[in-house]
Each structure stands twice: as structure tokens, then as C-alpha cells.
Amino acid sequence: MPLLETMIEVAKPWAKFYSKSHVAQGVIMFAHIGGMLWGGGLAVSADRSVWKLRRAGAEERARLLAEIDRLHVPVVVGLIIASLSGVLLFVADLETYGTSFLFWGKMAAFALLLVNGRWLQVQEQRMQKASGLIAGRWGALTIASWASMTLWFVVALGGVLLKNA
């Protein structure tokens, strides 16, 4: 795999530094877990609220949608921190992760999480603009929220399995 070999060569100084520096290992792993805790914590709690309002009226749901709208930026900040630190973890051991099915499985789950999150955001914004949609689309929103919660845990599980593989 010439591309992977080139990447391993380019990343060598970082991999060498990372393997020797306990400070770098601690800071980056903390950023990874911290980003996940921040972004995932906010997202999972919003997803749970969507489920809790499955029998609520339009007014209560509209209030929640406005609240969730304000959460998107902080969730994205958490995702960016987890992703940047994830890339640094990845390039610190390309030889292992580059050919690991577990790693690419985790990346596939991560991609699904992002696509599902974007779909949720678009639906929520549409429902906010046209409150007539709130009743009809809440079921679909609930299903996507469950998918979001599940994917956050699947990605976290993928990371833990990677670490212990």
C-alpha cells in the first residue's frame, strides 16, 4: 500500500515524539475524551429530551427545538476537539490503525453519526420555521435521536476496543 507507506514515513517524527512523551499522550487522550464528553453529553441529553416529549404538545416541543438549536454549536465544538485529537492518535500509530478493520468500522460509525446529526439539525430547523410540521415529524425525529444516541455509544465502544485490541 504505497499511500499508507508514504503517510507512515511523513508521520514518523510525530509518531516517535508521541510514543516517548507521556505529557503529549495525556493531553491528547484528555482532549479526545473531553471532546467526546462535552459534545456527546450535550447531544445525548438533547436526544433524550426529544424522546421524553413524544406525548407533549406543540408548544412544549417548539420550546425544546429552540433550546436544541442553541446546542448545535457546542456539540460541533466537542466533535471538532474529538476529531482533531483522534487524527493525532491515528497518525501516531498509522501502521496499526491504517489497516485495522476496527478503526475503519469506527470511522464508518462516526460518518453515520455526522450524517444523522446533520439530518436532525435540518429537520429541527424546518420544524421551527413551520410549526405545522411539529406534530407530523416528531416520530421521525425520535427515531433519528435514538440513532444518534446509539451511534455516540458505538463510536465510543469502537475507541475502547481499539485501545484494547
Ligand code: HEM
Ligand atoms: C464522536 C467521536 C469520537 C468518540 C466518541 C471517540 C471515542 C473514543 C474512546 C472512548 C477511545 C478510547 C480511549 C481510552 O480507552 O482511553 C478512543 C480511542 C481512539 N480514537 Fe476515538 N472517538 C471519536 C472520534 C475519533 C476520530 C474522528 C478518530 C480518528 C480520526 C479517532 C481515533 C481514535 C484512536 C486512534 C483511538 C485509540 C487511541 C489509543 O489506542 O491510544 N476517534 N476514541
